[in-house]
Every structure is written in C-alpha cells, then in structure tokens.
Amino acid sequence: MIRKFCNKPSGFSLIEIIAALLLISIVGGMLYTYFSSTFIESPKSLEKLQKSYDLHMVMETIAADYTLNHPEWQKRHPRWQKLTYYAVGTLIRADGNKGHIYKCKVAGKSGTLVPLGFSSGLALITDGTLTWEKKSALSDLRDKIVPVGPPAYDYAAPTPISNNYGNYMLKENKFIKFVWNVADSVYKEEDIALGDSETILKVTITNDSGTTLTNLFTNVN
Numbered sequence: 001m002i003r004k005f006c007n008k009p010s011g012f013s014l015i016e017i018i019a020a021l022l023l024i025s026i027v028g029g030m031l032y033t034y035f036s037s038t039f040i041e042s043p044k045s046l047e048k049l050q051k052s053y054d055l056h057m058v059m060e061t062i063a064a065d066y067t068l069n070h071p072e073w074q075k076r077h078p079r080w081q082k083l084t085y086y087a088v089g090t091l092i093r094a095d096g097n098k099g100h101i102y103k104c105k106v107a108g109k110s111g112t113l114v115p116l117g118f119s120s121g122l123a124l125i126t127d128g129t130l131t132w133e134k135k136s137a138l139s140d141l142r143d144k145i146v147p148v149g150p151p152a153y154d155y156a157a158p159t160p161i162s163n164n165y166g167n168y169m170l171k172e173n174k175f176i177k178f179v180w181n182v183a184d185s186v187y188k189e190e191d192i193a194l195g196d197s198e199t200i201l202k203v204t205i206t207n208d209s210g211t212t213l214t215n216l217f218t219n220v221n
Contacts, residue, residue, distance in 0.1 A: 094118035106131035172204035
C-alpha cells in the first residue's frame, strides 16, 4: 500500500499575523498610556502627598498645644459658689457658661453675688475677700489659630494663615453647639447664639491640593 504524504505549510497564516499585531498594538497602547501618565503625574502625586502631610502636621501641632499647654480644659471644674472659702490655686468654672476658667490668686471668701467680670472674661476679679485670675478660655486657642477673624470666625473662602502652627488655609474657627432635631432624631450642628456656651471649638483647615481636616476642641466644663 502506497501512502501519499502532503507537505502542509508551517507557521502562521496572514490573518493570524495581522490579528497578533493588532492585539500587540492595543496592549502596547494601553501600557504606554498607563505608564506615561504614571511617570508624568508621579511628581504631582508626591507634591500632593507632601502637602497633605504638612497639613496633618499643622492640625497635630494645634491639637498638641490644646492637650499639653491647656490641661485644665480636659478636667471638670466646679462652678463658682457664693460665701465659699477658696484656697490659692483653686480652679473654678465661671458662671455665665462661657468656658472661662479662673484660678484663685489671693485666698479668701467669695461674695454674695456672681462677679460681673466672669461673663466678660476679665483678667483679674475681686470677689468678696479673694481675688480671681483668669486662667484661660477656649477662645484663647481660637485666637491663637488666627488673631482676628470675621464675625463668628466663619470664613466665606479659605484664608491663608501663617503662624507658629505652620502654613495653612483656614475655613472655620468658630464655636458651635449640637441641638437635638426631633424630626430627624439626631443631633445637628449649629453656630452658637449670643449667650450660648463657648465650649466646643470647630477648626477646619485646608490646602490648595484639596485636603481638608476638621477637629473639635472642647472644654469639658
């Protein structure tokens, strides 16, 4: 029996070659687009990351000042009481609920009426036979973040600030309160009104890269 052998052409057909080249061009184009944009944008990404880090450091510095330099804010102090003896160094919360904390400078007995200077935050107050010295208030931190601000310290546009905390753009530096909303059954943030407690300070800072940080600083009194 005689068998016939046929020589089949080896390799790829023209259609297969064209399809392979087309696939290579598509994948190559995708890789070029991805890696070229990565290489081009990497310096911008690093710059954005650095700016974000710098902004976090500003907020951490503000928080460290609040925690380390004003420990009296983290403790609950008694309210002022009439006809009460106070020793030197005693800390009290001034009536008027403005977040002012006073320290007894000269020991003695308090008077019968709440000193008028408590609500306005006078530096030294004579009360009966003793003398009170203003220790601090949360408004002191607000004014360190920016010495002079608009009404309520609420900024219509981010305002560039440069001080001991660093360089940043300030959006909010104001006192707020949380009010129970019956309809939604949640507490909602509101700006304080005249006579309200200055015990929650809201600070919002940002930068030109779009990073925004918010922190609440409280006086537990």
